[in-house]
Amino acid sequence: MANPVKPEKAVRQGYLNKHVNALKGYQSRFFVVNSEHGRLEYFLTKDAFVSSPQDYRGCIQLTGAEVAPKEEDSVSFNVFGANGEVFQLKADTAKDRQRWVDAIRTAVQRLNEATIDPLAVKMADIQPNSKGLNNKKKRKAQAANSTFLPPTQEMINTREAIAAAETALTEMSEIIASYPIKTLNNKGSAGQDKSQNQSAYHDSSHESSKYEDMLRIKAYSVACLQDLKTCFDSVQAEYLRSRAS
Structure with missing residues (x-):
């Protein structure tokens, strides 16, 4: 792991509420805009960051990332990583959200500018068929000067719904994976096999935990279906809007 950012050198740091999953909802986490290494990192607490700034719980690479304030309220916003990862976040106030959005966008812009080929910064000085640049550099130059469409x-x-559905599926998979795989033993009498299977299934020491796990899987299944429905509705709305334009 690269050298951690020093606490006093973080572009912005502070507590935000992060969406964990469908059951736990939003929980407080300590976030750091680490522009030195191009990451938005989070820790369980500020003390965890100060004591071990290299041991972050999770992060999003800021190169190519997008920040989008949500319209449903004045404190929520999302950070979309170029790899498809999404952080759903809430600040304490509208002013605090704007400060976080500005800090992250500034870090993203500087990182994006740093990845642009210096020969491809000024399109006005480059002819379309210039022999001095290869196709890759031309594409970088065009991208650097193209208008950004949010x-x-x-x-x-759609992206929020996909991320939430993936989280629900992951949670369900982890629950199911915790159960041992039992295969029927065809050897011996059928009555003996049936008796052994019934005994294992009705083991009272596991019934309570099984019941709780089934309730959790049901809850995650409902959440996943709702997220996929939201995804479908959003894609359909975008399709109709694009078709009409």
Whole structure:
């Protein structure tokens, strides 16, 4: 792991509420805009960051990332990583949200500018068929000077729904994976096999935990279906909007 950012050198740091999963909802985490290494990192607490700034719980690479304030309220916003990862966040106040959005966007912009080929910064000085640049550099130059189009609300909703559905599926998979795989032993009498299977299934020491796990899987299943429905509705709305334009 690269050398951690020093606490006093973080571009911005502070507590935000992060969406964990469908059951736990939003929980407080300590976030750090680490522009030195191009990451938005989070820790359980500020003390955890100060004592071990290299041991962050999670992060999003800021190169190519997008920040989108949500319209449903004045404190929520999302950070979309270029790899598809999404942080759903809430600040304490509208002013605090704006400060976080500005800090993250500034870090993203500087990182994006740092990745642009210095020969491809000024398109006005480059002819379309210039032999001095290869196709890759031309594409970088065009991208550097193209107009940035922010994602529509429909596409933001779609990405949020996909991320939430993936979280629900992951949670269900972890619960199911914790159960041992039992295969029927065809050897011996059928009555003996049946008796052994019934005894294992009705083991009273595991019934309570099984019941709780089934309730959790049901809750995650409902949440996943709702997220996929939201995804479908958002994609359909975006399709109709694009078709009409």
